[in-house]
């Protein structure tokens with residue numbers, strides 16, 4: 001499918017986008033999001049992601065509508081007047097109308113980094129951290145990720161909906177979710193190299209990953225039980241060192257998985273350089289990223305997936321988001337939802353990104369939509385409101401979309417739609 005685009009985009013001049021070729025006269029449509037005070041499409045020229053100053057200059061349509069085809073994809077985005085003047089448009093052939101007057105519309109948020117499958121919460125550790133313990137104090141005391149992995153390993157099948165080895169089990173849970181009718185889908189990441197069991201050395205555990213875990217996942221993938229999109233390693237001093245990280249990530253890449261790894265969280269580890277060496281798509285955390293590695297990440301490019309909840313919960317310095325954006329690195333945001341940072345709210349993550357990491361609200365929106373989608377190789381399907389993409393839409397219950405960032409904890413979200421169908425509120 002090809003799309004027509006205006007020759008130039010200026011945020012002050014409303015332009016509109018319609019699918020090309022135009023729908024045939026008499027075509028029926030699923031839904032119209034009708035007459036929003038503002039529609040913020042984030043992208044208007046099919047940009048795969050945004051960097052630098054472009055992150056802070058967003059197109060906006062006033063008194064605008066989004067028309068959704070029966071297949072759940074966007075047909076038209078732009079001023080309502082421009083839609084009704086289209087010869088192919090017949091309002092009586094639209095199955096459902098969502099009155100968006102007084103509201104604003106955003107692309108559905110994409111969480112660039114979560115750990116959704118686990119058993120055993122860590123509320124006790126939260127108490128220890130409030131009393132002053134660090135992440136590594138807890139890790140060495142047998143808590144942290146080691147605690148969760150042990151609990152997840154011991155959880156009953158019923159609790160985790162699956163069996164076999166823990167890693168395959170977790171991937172099966174995620175894959176099963178994606179096969180279910182649940183409208184929110186997950187990009188599935190194999191995170192074998194996250195914590196080394198106490199009973200093994202790093203070398204032994206790396207061999208286990210390469211010789212046992214990955215082959216078991218490949219078998220499960222061939223059997224159709226598991227589908228993996230990405231591979232990840234917790235690349236950190238005293239956890240997974242450079243040689244082992246490179247070996248595991250390279251093996252994943254050979255299998256067609258995108259590389260999306262944890263790097264430079266607690267110590268500077270030259271993650272950008274390592275990422276370029278292995279062909280990474282994204283690196284998460286980067287609290288300790290060096291200037292040299294930022295340059296490398298901008299050149300490749302490699303996405304920086306920033307997780308403000310981590311710095312907030314661990315009371316560590318947040319990543320240098322401003323420097324990353326100014327250096328031209330494509331910055332994305334993730335919730336890092338996990339037993340350490342129990343947050344699933346992208347609006348809250350955007351608020352933290354603005355307050356703690358000094359992003360503008362425009363930059364936070366870009367990082368939580370098109371850039372996080374692109375960090376997961378999803379930019380052709382979601383991340384912006386453009387013809388041909390899925391109609392994943394957040395209806396903000398305010399004519400100024402920025403209230404979704406500004407109003408902490410309880411942002412004014414009037415509806416969340418996936419493929420043009422309501423899923424939340």
Ligand SMILES: [Zn+2]
Nearest residue numbers: 113115262336
């Ligand atoms: Zn993580």
